[in-house]
Amino acid sequence: MRLGLAMAGLLLAVGLVMPLAVLLARAFQGPNGEFIGLAYFVTYASTPALLRSAWNSLWTGALTTAIVLPIAFTFAYGITRSRLPGRGLFRAVMLIPILAPSLLPALSLIYLFGNQGLFRFMLPADGSIYGPAGIVVAQCIYTFPHAAIILSVALGMADARLFEAAETLKASRFRIFLDVTLPAARYGLVSATVVVFTLAVTDFGIPKVIGGQFPVLATDVYKQVIGQQNFSMGAVVAIVLLLPALFSFFAERWAQRRQSASISGRAVLYRAKPRAARDMPLLLICLAVAAVLLGMVGMAGWGSLIRFWPYNMTLTLSNYDFARFDSDGWGSLQTSAAMGAWTALIGTPLVFVVAYLLERGARPGALSGFVRVAAIAPLAVPGLVLGLAYILFFNHPANPFGFIYGTMAILVLNCVIHFYTVAHLTAVTAIRQLDPEFEAVGASLRVPRWRTFLRVTVPISLPAILDIAVYLFVNAMTTVSAVVFLYGSGSKPASVAVVQMDEAGQVAAAAAMACVILAITATVKLAQLGVSLSLGRGWRPA
Amino acid sequence: MYRRLVAAAVSALIVGAIAIPAEAQQRTRLTVYTALENEQLQPFKTAAEAALRDIEIAWVRDSTGVITARLIAERANPRADVIWGVSAFSLLGLEALDMLEPYTPQGAEALRPSMRSDRSPMTWTGMDAFVSTICYNTAVAGQRNLPRPTTWADLLNPAFRGQIAMPNPSSSGTGFLTIAGWIGSMGEERAWQFMNGLHENVQVYTHSGSAPCNNAARGEYGLGISLDMRAVTLRNQGAPIEIVVPTDGVGYDLEATAIHRGTRNLDAARRLADFAVTRAAMEMYGRFYAILALPGVTAAVQGYPADFEQRLVNVNFREMGAQRDRILAEWTRRFDGKSAPR
Numbered sequence: 001m002r003l004g005l006a007m008a009g010l011l012l013a014v015g016l017v018m019p020l021a022v023l024l025a026r027a028f029q030g031p032n033g034e035f036i037g038l039a040y041f042v043t044y045a046s047t048p049a050l051l052r053s054a055w056n057s058l059w060t061g062a063l064t065t066a067i068v069l070p071i072a073f074t075f076a077y078g079i080t081r082s083r084l085p086g087r088g089l090f091r092a093v094m095l096i097p098i099l100a101p102s103l104l105p106a107l108s109l110i111y112l113f114g115n116q117g118l119f120r121f122m123l124p125a126d127g128s129i130y131g132p133a134g135i136v137v138a139q140c141i142y143t144f145p146h147a148a149i150i151l152s153v154a155l156g157m158a159d160a161r162l163f164e165a166a167e168t169l170k171a172s173r174f175r176i177f178l179d180v181t182l183p184a185a186r187y188g189l190v191s192a193t194v195v196v197f198t199l200a201v202t203d204f205g206i207p208k209v210i211g212g213q214f215p216v217l218a219t220d221v222y223k224q225v226i227g228q229q230n231f232s233m234g235a236v237v238a239i240v241l242l243l244p245a246l247f248s249f250f251a252e253r254w255a256q257r258r259q260s261a262s263i264s265g266r267a268v269l270y271r272a273k274p275r276a277a278r279d280m281p282l283l284l285i286c287l288a289v290a291a292v293l294l295g296m297v298g299m300a301g302w303g304s305l306i307r308f309w310p311y312n313m314t315l316t317l318s319n320y321d322f323a324r325f326d327s328d329g330w331g332s333l334q335t336s337a338a339m340g341a342w343t344a345l346i347g348t349p350l351v352f353v354v355a356y357l358l359e360r361g362a363r364p365g366a367l368s369g370f371v372r373v374a375a376i377a378p379l380a381v382p383g384l385v386l387g388l389a390y391i392l393f394f395n396h397p398a399n400p401f402g403f404i405y406g407t408m409a410i411l412v413l414n415c416v417i418h419f420y421t422v423a424h425l426t427a428v429t430a431i432r433q434l435d436p437e438f439e440a441v442g443a444s445l446r447v448p449r450w451r452t453f454l455r456v457t458v459p460i461s462l463p464a465i466l467d468i469a470v471y472l473f474v475n476a477m478t479t480v481s482a483v484v485f486l487y488g489s490g491s492k493p494a495s496v497a498v499v500q501m502d503e504a505g506q507v508a509a510a511a512a513m514a515c516v517i518l519a520i521t522a523t524v525k526l527a528q529l530g531v532s533l534s535l536g537r538g539w540r541p542a
Numbered sequence: 543m544y545r546r547l548v549a550a551a552v553s554a555l556i557v558g559a560i561a562i563p564a565e566a567q568q569r570t571r572l573t574v575y576t577a578l579e580n581e582q583l584q585p586f587k588t589a590a591e592a593a594l595r596d597i598e599i600a601w602v603r604d605s606t607g608v609i610t611a612r613l614i615a616e617r618a619n620p621r622a623d624v625i626w627g628v629s630a631f632s633l634l635g636l637e638a639l640d641m642l643e644p645y646t647p648q649g650a651e652a653l654r655p656s657m658r659s660d661r662s663p664m665t666w667t668g669m670d671a672f673v674s675t676i677c678y679n680t681a682v683a684g685q686r687n688l689p690r691p692t693t694w695a696d697l698l699n700p701a702f703r704g705q706i707a708m709p710n711p712s713s714s715g716t717g718f719l720t721i722a723g724w725i726g727s728m729g730e731e732r733a734w735q736f737m738n739g740l741h742e743n744v745q746v747y748t749h750s751g752s753a754p755c756n757n758a759a760r761g762e763y764g765l766g767i768s769l770d771m772r773a774v775t776l777r778n779q780g781a782p783i784e785i786v787v788p789t790d791g792v793g794y795d796l797e798a799t800a801i802h803r804g805t806r807n808l809d810a811a812r813r814l815a816d817f818a819v820t821r822a823a824m825e826m827y828g829r830f831y832a833i834l835a836l837p838g839v840t841a842a843v844q845g846y847p848a849d850f851e852q853r854l855v856n857v858n859f860r861e862m863g864a865q866r867d868r869i870l871a872e873w874t875r876r877f878d879g880k881s882a883p884r
Contacts, residue, residue, distance in 0.1 A: 031639070049878060116761040130746055213710060213747040215878065222749060226607035227713035228870065229614055229635060309760060311681065312780035327583045327601075391615035406621060485612050489573060489600035496604075503605060504580060505756045505776045 008354040012374035015417040019393035027235035061200040072147035078282035080155040083274040096293040099521040108299040130212035147192040154188020158270035190255035194248040304512035319512040336494040343476035347416040348469040355427035379421035383481025406488040415476040430464035474521040569598040570810040577606040578627035623805040630796040643801035647815040657835040666800040670831035673794040674720040676786040677755035677766040693790040705764035707754035716751030723793015726855040791855040
């Protein structure tokens with residue numbers, strides 16, 4: 001057990017901590033590697049832009065969190081604790097923003113609310129979507145699925161006996177919600193808050209495309225690294241950006257102390273009974289959310305068929321002839337699909353086993369503490385920073401792992417690490433809801449630990465495991481910021497091709513390829529739904 | 543079990559690593575880093591491989607900022623053999639880090655002196671010039687009664703208030719070459735005054751160099767300050783866009799070629815560098831760009847004014863590169879981070 005954890009620790013050290021350390025050390029080095037202490041920090045702190053960017057990041061992040069969390073909670077509640085129709089479909093629809101490259105919602109927002117947008121008239125005459133308003137709207141859409149996944153796992157399992165007991169005690173519905181539902185979901189709520197806020201603060205794609213010149217910390221990193229190739233200054237800003245990660249870590253620890261298992265071995269799975277007064281409003285809210293998300297995709301899908309928005313609105317399929325726009329043509333989609341499949345195949349067992357070891361195996365100690373921090377940290381590392389860190393670390397001539405540089409393996413490792421946190425939190429949320437009694441009973445029956453794990457823990461958690469696998473797959477299909485530094489010649493991922501086509505002014509082709517990516521990820525998601533449904537019946541051996 | 547899983551994961555990683563790059567080859571494979579447009583990659587590769595039969599080109603392409611950052615990050619263990627089609631400003635940055643292999647390609651002396659390295663042996667050679675221009679949306683202009691500008695000074699007209707998009711020079715090389723051009727033609731003092739006035743009319747400073755033209759083409763803004771070649775692609779798709787090359791002097795940058803110091807294929811790299819300055823190569827560049835490094839080669843690209851070349855500002859690349867940090871700090875102090883777009 002310790003050995004397993006040690007190997008996980010080693011992987012996280014090689015895949016995350018050491019590369020980051022190499023990059024962040026740049027903050028204290030001059031252009032030729034000489035040690036210059038805090039000079040860059042002093043320069044940066046004396047630039048008035050710092051405080052302004054930090055403040056902008058803080059309030060847009062907080063506002064995004066405040067908007068997304070209640071909506072995601074209501075949505076997750078609707079699909080887990082009610083009998084509204086089409087719950088499975090809502091479950092798929094809620095993922096749309098992560099099923100598609102981030103460019104897709106940004107393009108849709110421009111088509112809808114840009115200066116030539118269909119609904120431009122809804123904005124004040126002197127207002128504009130480019131700026132904080134656009135950032136908050138786009139980030140709400142982008143972070144929604146992350147929150148909804150964590151919360152639907154948190155709300156997904158509940159012990160029906162608690163509800164029966166509460167009803168017998170004549171507790172009001174509101175009281176039941178406060179005293180039964182919320183406490184069980186507390187850990188999920190804290191995780192979701194941390195994830196949404198951190199994602200909103202570290203993402204640079206959205207502020208870059210739709211933020212106008214509204215400065216935030218993430219675009220400051222972009223300016224330093226891509227605009228001016230000043231890695232040292234970029235590292236300084238990246239260190240500032242890591243502060244939310246530290247905060248997340250303590251918040252997670254705090255929530256962990258207060259969370260106890262809610263699914264005991266004797267639990268009876270809660271299934272909501274139909275009740276129109278609850279189901280109808282929930283259905284309306286879920287429909288509204290789904291309409292917004294589907295509208296986004298529909299808009300971009302339509303845009304991909306248009307010759308040139310908004311001046312030549314004739315429809316055409318020629319934008320899907322990718323070889324006209326990019327020498328790799330459709331091949332980049334193959335690369336992406338392979339990358340996604342490997343990421344899911346390797347990442348899922350890794351994430352789940354490590355989460356299990358941390359929750360059920362490890363005694364508190366330095367090693368498990370390290371793995372815990374390292375599992376939360378990737379969320380706060382902007383992809384751009386991670387990508388550069390990978391170059392500096394893996395491309396170093398003295399690195400024994402250098403042979404993976406420029407291959408598919410480094411792309412996969414990068415994706416697993418980059419998207420580790422949400423997958424980890426999902427696994428932890430699922431495992432924490434299981435009663436430790438399972439292990440105790442197993443031990444008293446002298447069943448080996450791994451057998452309990454394989455025969456009990458894994459089957460019960462299978463829905464969550466599938467969620468993790470699909471999450472990793474779709475994110476690997478859509479990620480840009482880190483892999484853009486790492487792909488070799490002939491292995492350009494489709495998500496990178498999308499960005500390049502957009503940069504080159506081929507907007508419709510970019511939208512078209514984004515739609516193909518979405519079609520692939522959505523197919524995988526629907527397949528997962530099918531599997532989950534058939535699992536659902538035999539979910540728990542009675 | 544978990545041990546087996548981890549072992550499986552590790553071995554899968556290793557198998558994946560070995561399986562992908564395995565590819566039999568006799569020709570020398572040169573890894574070429576570039577910021578050329580995607581549609582140029584295939585023709586350039588075909589032409590170079592036809593001229594140099596035993597060389598195969600493997601492109602790694604991205605925008606100038608990304609590819610330059612990647613080159614610098616890889617410095618300890620270079621992966622690129624040749625850099626072909628990357629901005630001269632970027633190459634001078636690499637030269638300062640001692641990353642370029644000194645080599646004077648055959649025939650490079652014939653290039654215009656302003657469009658090749660001033661070192662001997664040379665560290666880079668120019669291919670063509672790209673300039674900062676105004677992408678002017680005629681449809682938007684009609685709706686909003688915007689006059690057609692012919693000079694940079696025209697952009698100070700209050701009619702353009704809130705109509706202009708321009709790349710942020712601290713995020714984009716295009717933005718920097720634009721203000722370098724203004725400083726070159728007006729002198730620094732007057733250039734700052736001009737930018738103060740322009741700032742009143744700018745709606746947004748974008749992070750990407752091509753966004754102003756792309757968005758002007760979609761009618762998001764009336765005018766976008768961007769590179770000339772961007773507009774051609776957009777027009778072909780039906781955008782009502784016109785390129786205005788201001789008559790009061792435009793800044794430019796060069797696309798250039800260099801050999802990466804530390805290449806394992808020095809001989810082949812030199813031969814590609816030789817090819818990059820031949821007349822045949824220049825004619826190929828001339829299908830996309832109007833001004834070529836080799837005098838006497840006529841560009842085939844259409845739609846440029848006859849006196850285009852005379853409108854270029856005399857830019858001292860080395861001098862501007864040295865001043866870059868100071869200029870950007872000043873620009874940021876004055877204009878960056880307007881709390882909200884107007």
